[in-house]
Amino acid sequence: MNLREQxxxxxxxxxxxxxxxxxxxxxxxxxxxxxLFFPYLMNYAALRSIDFVNQYGGNLIAERxxxxxxxxxxxxxxxVSLVVALEAFVGEKERGTLEPLLSxxxxxxxxxxxxxxxxxxxxxxxxxxxxxxxxxxxLIQKIPFPPLDLLIQMLLLTAAQTVLMVSAAIIISTQSTxxxxxxxxxxxxxxxxxxxxxxxxxLIFWGTNQVLWLAIVAVLIVTALVVRLGLAHFxxxxxxxxxxxxxxxxxxxxxxxxxxxxxxxxxxxxxxKTLRATLFSMRFSVLITLLVGVFxxxxxxxxxxxxxxxxxxxxDKLSExxxxxxxxxxxxxxxxxxxxxxxxxxxxxxxxxxxFGVFSFGVGGLVIYLLNFALIGGVLSVVSWLGxxxxxxxLYGILPHGILELPSVILSTAAVLFIGLRLITPxxxxxxxxxxxxxxxxxxxxxxxxxxxxxxxxxxxxxxxTPLLLIRFLTxx
Amino acid sequence: MIECQDLxxxxxxxxxxxxxxLDVPEGRVLALLGQxxxxxxxxxxxxxxxxxxxxxxxxxxxYDVVEHxxxxxxxxxxxxxxxxLYARMTANEYLDFFAKIxxxxxxxxxxxxxxxxxxxxxxxxxxxxxxxxxxxxxxKLALARALIHEPLALLLDEPTSAMDPESAQxxxxxxxxxxxxxxxxxICTHNLLEAEMLADRIAIIYxxxxxxxxxxxxxxxQLLGKPEYEVTFSAPVHLTGLEAVPGVEVxxxxxxxxxxxxxxPDSVNPGLVRALVSQGWPVCAVQAVPHSLEQIYLKAMALAxxxxx
Numbered sequence: 001m002n003l004r005e006q007x008x009x010x011x012x013x014x015x016x017x018x019x020x021x022x023x024x025x026x027x028x029x030x031x032x033x034x035x036l037f038f039p040y041l042m043n044y045a046a047l048r049s050i051d052f053v054n055q056y057g058g059n060l061i062a063e064r065x066x067x068x069x070x071x072x073x074x075x076x077x078x079x080v081s082l083v084v085a086l087e088a089f090v091g092e093k094e095r096g097t098l099e100p101l102l103s104x105x106x107x108x109x110x111x112x113x114x115x116x117x118x119x120x121x122x123x124x125x126x127x128x129x130x131x132x133x134x135x136x137x138x139l140i141q142k143i144p145f146p147p148l149d150l151l152i153q154m155l156l157l158t159a160a161q162t163v164l165m166v167s168a169a170i171i172i173s174t175q176s177t178x179x180x181x182x183x184x185x186x187x188x189x190x191x192x193x194x195x196x197x198x199x200x201x202x203l204i205f206w207g208t209n210q211v212l213w214l215a216i217v218a219v220l221i222v223t224a225l226v227v228r229l230g231l232a233h234f235x236x237x238x239x240x241x242x243x244x245x246x247x248x249x250x251x252x253x254x255x256x257x258x259x260x261x262x263x264x265x266x267x268x269x270x271x272x273k274t275l276r277a278t279l280f281s282m283r284f285s286v287l288i289t290l291l292v293g294v295f296x297x298x299x300x301x302x303x304x305x306x307x308x309x310x311x312x313x314x315x316d317k318l319s320e321x322x323x324x325x326x327x328x329x330x331x332x333x334x335x336x337x338x339x340x341x342x343x344x345x346x347x348x349x350x351x352x353x354x355x356f357g358v359f360s361f362g363v364g365g366l367v368i369y370l371l372n373f374a375l376i377g378g379v380l381s382v383v384s385w386l387g388x389x390x391x392x393x394x395l396y397g398i399l400p401h402g403i404l405e406l407p408s409v410i411l412s413t414a415a416v417l418f419i420g421l422r423l424i425t426p427x428x429x430x431x432x433x434x435x436x437x438x439x440x441x442x443x444x445x446x447x448x449x450x451x452x453x454x455x456x457x458x459x460x461x462x463x464x465x466t467p468l469l470l471i472r473f474l475t476x477x
Numbered sequence: 478m479i480e481c482q483d484l485x486x487x488x489x490x491x492x493x494x495x496x497x498x499l500d501v502p503e504g505r506v507l508a509l510l511g512q513x514x515x516x517x518x519x520x521x522x523x524x525x526x527x528x529x530x531x532x533x534x535x536x537x538x539x540y541d542v543v544e545h546x547x548x549x550x551x552x553x554x555x556x557x558x559x560x561x562l563y564a565r566m567t568a569n570e571y572l573d574f575f576a577k578i579x580x581x582x583x584x585x586x587x588x589x590x591x592x593x594x595x596x597x598x599x600x601x602x603x604x605x606x607x608x609x610x611x612x613x614x615x616x617k618l619a620l621a622r623a624l625i626h627e628p629l630a631l632l633l634d635e636p637t638s639a640m641d642p643e644s645a646q647x648x649x650x651x652x653x654x655x656x657x658x659x660x661x662x663x664i665c666t667h668n669l670l671e672a673e674m675l676a677d678r679i680a681i682i683y684x685x686x687x688x689x690x691x692x693x694x695x696x697x698x699q700l701l702g703k704p705e706y707e708v709t710f711s712a713p714v715h716l717t718g719l720e721a722v723p724g725v726e727v728x729x730x731x732x733x734x735x736x737x738x739x740x741x742p743d744s745v746n747p748g749l750v751r752a753l754v755s756q757g758w759p760v761c762a763v764q765a766v767p768h769s770l771e772q773i774y775l776k777a778m779a780l781a782x783x784x785x786x
Contacts (some may be wrong), residue, residue, distance in 0.1 A: 001580075012577045016563070023565045100622060103525045104578050105551035236527050269485030 009106060013114025014121070021084055021122055031126050034077050039130050042069045043137030050143065056200050064205045066138065067146040067154055071204070073134045074158035075197055077126035078165055079190055085119030085169035086182045089239055094179055112170070112234045114228065119166040127158050149209060156216050157200060164223040165189050174239060175432055192359075225361045228424040233432040235313060252437055261398045275449045278442050285362075285414040285421060292366060293373040293410060300377030308385045319387075328436035343459035346405060350412040354443060357413075358436075362420025369413040396473035400466050405458035412451040415443040478502055479524060479630050479661045483533035486519050486685075492548075493519040495685040495767045496533070501630075503659040506652065508659065509776055510664060510674035516685040517574035518558060518667040521632045524663070525555050525728045538629040551579065551608055560619040561613075564608030568599055568618050571607060572625055579626035586625075593621035620648060623676035624655075631655060637671060649675060659778060673770040697768050698777045703738040705766040706746065710734065711759040722749055736766065 021027050030223040046069050050062040054471045092098040117364065131154070138145060145151070168189045169182075196219070262274030279286070349372065357365025376398065380390040419439035427435050479501040486494040494516040501507045509517050522528040524535055526546035535542045538552030563571060569590060576586030594600045597617040602610065607618060623631065636652065637645035646704050652675055658663060666672050672679060674691060680690040689696055698704075705728060713732035719725060724745040728736040739745045746763065753760050780786035 005580075009578055009580070012574060016566075016574050019570075020563060020565050095564075096557070097561045097563055099527070099557040099559070100555065100561035100575070100619075101525050103550055103553070103557070104575070105547045105580070106578055107547060237529055240522065240527055372701040 006107070006110060007287055010110040010114045010117070013106065013111060014117040017084075017088075017115060017118030018121065021118070024135075025079065027084060027122075029117065029233065030080055031077060031122070033132070034080055035126050037128050039073050039133035039137055042073045042134055043141060044144075045069060045379040046143055047141050057089050061205070063144075067150045068201050068204050069152050070131055070134055070146065070151075071140055071157065071197065071200065073130045074154065075161065075193075077130055078123040078158075078162045079193070081123035081126060081289050082165060082169050082186060082189065084122065085115075085166040086173055086186055087179045088115040089120055089173040089188040090176045091173070091179050093177075093239065100241065102169065102240060107395065108236065109231055110290065116163075116167055116170055116230075118304075120169060122164050123166065124159060124162045127162060128155070133157070150204075150212075151213050153209070153216060153417060157219065160219040160223050161193060161196065162225055164219060165193050167226045167230055171432075172234075174234055221363070222360060225363070225420075225424055227436065229361070229432075230428040231425050233435070235431065238431050241429060249403050252433075255437050256441045256444075259438045260444055263447075264276070266319065271449065275445050278445050279411075282414055282418040282442070282446075285418040286411065289366070289369065289414040289417055292370055295408070296370045296373035297377040298379075300374040301381045304381035306351050306376050308321070308381060315351070337463065339459050340461040342462050343455060346455045346459060347452070350409065350455070353409075353413050353414050357416035358419060358440075360420070361423055362417035365413055366417040369409060372409065392473050393470075397466060401458040401462035401471055404454045404461065408451040408454035411446050412443075415446040415451075419443060478539065479535075479537050479632075479663060481520075481524065481535035484520065484522075484523055484530050484535050485532035486528060486743070487531045488518075488521060492685050494523070495512065497682070497687050498533075498686075499663075499680060499687075499690070501661040501663055503629075504656055505677045506656050506662040506664060506675050508664050509682060510669070510672060510770075511682035512665065512778070515682045517682060518634065519685075520682070521555070521665060524549075524630075524632055525553055526550055552628055553605070553630045553632060554623035554626065556623045556631075556633040558622055558634045558754065560615040561622075561747055562610070562618060564613055565606055567604045567606055568594060568621075569603045571618065572621060575622050575625050581591040581626060582737060589627070592720050593744050596651070597621055598644075613641055614643050616640055617644060620631070620651075624651075625682060628661060631660055632665075633662065634665045635667070636664060636747055637666075645671075666710045671769040671775055672726035679770065681777050683778065683786075686737075688777055688781055688786050693740060693770060693773075696773050696777075697772075700773050700780075703740050705736060705738050705768070706742065706748075706763060707766050708735040708737075708753065708763050709761045711761040714758045716758075724754055725749055 046066055049065045053059075053061045053065070087094075089098065092101065108112075135145070141296070163187055169186065172185045172189070174183050176185060197386035200212070200215055205217055216257070261270065262277065264274045353365035353368050355365075356368055357363070380394060383393045384390040419436070419442070422439045423432070430438065480499065481497045484494060484497040484499075485492075494649075497516070497520055499507060499509075499520075509520065511517050519528060522532050523542060524537055526542045526549045529543060537549045538551065540548040542549050563574075568576070572590045572593065575588060581589065591600075594602060594603050597620070599614060599617060599621070602614065607615065611619065616637070620633075620636060623633070631652075633652070637648050640648065650673065652662060652664070656675075664672065664675060676693075678690065678692055679696055681688045681696075689699060691699065703726065710733050715732070716730045719727055719730070719735070719737075721767060722745075724739055724741060726738040728738055730736070733781060737749075742765075750763060777786060
């Protein structure tokens, strides 16, 4: 069967779902009301807000209110029609219509994509109709249109967010055992989506279109990863086999422990076999993390150099600044930072990488890691600008503890990235929950076995040795 | 052809199906009998490639259920425990949807839909939403869906449940027709009379294991022993000396009747009747004591519960 025929089968699944949705008054009525009423309400809100802020000369805010409300108008129909996606699979299971579909020759991806399209098309159409009505309202009320690029950004953001939310809802639908459970889990979509909208609103009011483009790209990447996650863990067997919603803590802990120990009977065996095997399996993640780190240092340095190059301080000011930096370093260094503070700070950074990484397939964690490495590049660039040797600072101020701290951060971040990679990779033997627990056990292996002990040693060096070396360097003739 | 060997499915520590071996050649019907939760549905789901076996293998229509799941699903028609109808679709739309996802051309699909709706007496209701259908109509439509692509193998879970006698008869006729057109059919049912009527072979599953498998006669022999016959007399008699008749094992005797078991009725019964008549006893009738599948099934379940099977 060629691709076109395969896509046609996918379309039949979509079409059936669409017809079903459009025959259900429980979907049509609230959706229709929202489409027709909400844009009118937002038009009114825009008019009143503009009048209000204009009284105080807030023209800039007034300009931004219009696209902000456009985005809000597009967002609401998606949240309402999310219920359709939430019951895409689990609803069919409850109604007993899933098994004939699963017994059909449709491939997993055809069923999944068919449902995803059906779940996305109605809310997207509803959003765009709402946005269109809102724009018509602006015309009627003679409110100036937002700039074209901002308009395109809003349309793209709405589409990306719709697919993101719907695909997340479909994942919930495949993992839940009842529509009720799926609806309860919907807050895990709506709340982050609302936070995302708030962040995007801040960008709109901030007025940085370039950053908004980056935000759109980021949302699109996360959307693609969520779709991939759903496809990777779509299993007919899990859909039909899972019957009861039970959080089996004992099973979870046993699975975690089994994976963590890897069947090792001694610490030596654990390091020699289990941890070694885990590190080998995450070698590509380590390589990617390492490359990202190196890139972050050099890219920041290049960027900072080009930026700082434009600022030429007079010789005497530069010398004064350098003296100030040196004296503040010398005064502040000995004993200023305790072991506990340094270790705690680094530990917090690695846990933060995990926290943000788990919810973003490793991407959020990698961004935090990237910022840390970028900081090194920035510091080296600034000290160079001040006339100090960056190599000297690196050798005396970073390398002594960095030789342990940097591998620790790299390995810990790689383990987080590996969680994301495993989540979006089809796992034949394990479901989504199982994969997540196993990946967290891998992270714990690497962190407790290598990364955290390295952090302890690095913090000891940074507390007691690095300041001495740095003083020596700064007082060199 | 449907065949499987050592088919096993575990859900964690729970053994849903353990070592099931079945063989249903073309043109044969196998009735899979068992209590609720015995493993019938899990077996069927493995045979339709919805569940992956923990151990063992299965082939349907020549395709391995693990290696070629899509081909297996394309060559099998499944009637599930629940009808699986979309309530807001009409029968026409419903069958059209499945015709399309089974890859039938528009023309073939239309022909099949017309044929099936006519056959099952649903043509008049073809444009009514299935949510308005009666239970029996839903069951017939679900069966029509299972047959839409003219599958090589059929897995039917309670095919006549909730049907009126005429409809059930219609379905049984259709199963017989399919059997004669060289389809392999497995029926999971609690209707033992239906199983007796339709099945060439019967398999009894208990707690995931096949307890017994064979033709009705084989199962009868295995569980209930030698065939049993009853002689009735038109006048009271005092039966004596029957122990002397070789091959006859008396079960019960009264003035009006005699029940006995015999290993080879063809050779023993004529001699026995001659002996009875020669004694002057008024033999009125000699007939085999019927043993229904229900008796066999209940005996099997009782033995299994006591761990003797």
